[in-house]
Amino acid sequence: MRGAFKTLLYLAAAAALAYPLTPFRDVYVLHVLVLIMVYMVLAMGLNILPGFCGLLDLGFVGFYGIGAYTAGLLTIHYNMSFWLIVPLAAVNGAFFGVMLGVPTLRLVGDYFAIVTFGFSELVVLFLTNEIWLTRGPLGVPGIAPVSIDATWLATLLGVDSRWRYAFRGEVPYFYLGLLMVILVYCGMRRLEDSRLGRAWLAIREDPMAAASCGVDLLAYKVIAFAVSAGIGAMAGAFFARWTLFISPDMFKFWESFLVLCMVVLGGLGNINGALVGAVILIALGELLRVALPRLGLPTETRFLAYGLIMVLIMRFRPGGIFTQVAETTMQSGLIKELRARLAARRTA
């Protein structure tokens, strides 16, 4: 049963991989798939805070916005390469994460959530009002798409031509987004199954006991905040170079709430859950976008559906779809080895 399910999953993954190259591809579907991948990265990034550390962060979208504007402005003014911009945006997001985290992570529970909420509002106000930098509510249009420039390689090989490929349409973004999701996913798995990840989970489970084990609570919360913010900013950088236009109202509070819903729906602290949560809620959002106007309702009412989902999850399955915490840890080679050792000991 389990084996059959796995085979089915692999087949579905292979079909999804090949889809953009088939003649059945549809621009709208591809667009939604890329959007799902952006939210997958966001959900994995946010998962670190409420999922691993037990910190309610309502201002995650602030870092997403910082990343998007960092990428957008660097592209507009300096025409910088995407491959350079992504790490810069991530570092910039992490920097703001530390700036916000150091003074506020001493707060606990609801107080911390309120501060993060205020931060994301602050980011939107800054983007709206500091017109000299961000052009305000007009947004930043005309951002160049991602391109791969290998002219240096051509020069190196002595070929006199420009080896430059600029992304057009959704297909290359699909594969670029996939690459980003896979990299972040692998990184998250490695973090979860490490000294750092265990310290985070200890903070979530019991801060006092964690401190008694030698975990410096403030330091590890700040690291979590920085990593989470960095991933959020990275997704923002991708978003800016994909939609080619950004404006402050793309980074309103609702986005934070949506990403939080994905993490809670998937299962707090479960990386696979974050991915599944992103798929479900983005797909649902697109369905509602079509269905609601037919019912004579404005599309904004879709937030009612998200709220309803949250209420139902809290009532019937408070742990989310995947309830297992530290799931990837149990799949690591060391644990498998230990399991075999324990089994051998039992039979001896």
Added chain:
Amino acid sequence: MDAILKVEGVSKRFGGLLALGDVSFAVERGAIMGLIGPNGAGKTTMFNCVAGIYKPTEGRILFAADDAQRDVAGRKPERMTALGVARTFQNIRLFASLTVLDNVRIGRHCRTAANFFGAVLRTRSQRAEERRIVDDAMECLDFVGLGEAALSQASSLSYGDQRRLEIARALATQPRLLLLDEPAAGMNPRETEALVDLIHAILARGVTVVLIEHDMKLVMRICKHLVVLDHGVKIADGTPQEVRANPDVIEAYLGKGAAHA
């Protein structure tokens, strides 16, 4: 006396409440000391001061992991753990949804070093360290007799086993001084017997033990030295025989007039 811990004139105030008033005592290296007293006497507050959770309002706490003695009053809990003070909690505080092994692996935190980059890049030294962490954690689990349960969820253990797991987690920090807060609470007689053996085995590892305990029979049996607190004040300090005969102690436990009856 070679003291691993000297508490000198420690007071702790919470607003108008005096939880500890000018308490002084010393803990001999390599011995078991008992800290006893009626409910609300300030025993756990004393532990929290030594473990760094509370900063004493007044007084000095001198800790000598090896030779050098230093005043550690007001240091943070993670610093105290690094210096060699570990503790268990009165109301068990395990990482409930993690495995037994992970609980103890977190105990290795302060003796290991891998950081963010090591974790993401899986460097050779990080992988070697992870392997050592598993081995050290398993050693601690086998020591308390929970090796077989390493991969079960911590919250699935029986009450007595959860207390043993807390001890294993504390031992994983390689302490010189172990503070046990009511380790026998909720244990049946057989589990208590096993606990006595375990405490002696811990002592044999060169770890000094201080325990808070309400089970007087247990305390009188395994401690060479007792300190009695009542209403935040030390009322007796000495061998079990001396303490048992002390009229203040009898009064604190049984009420006024009991000593004369």
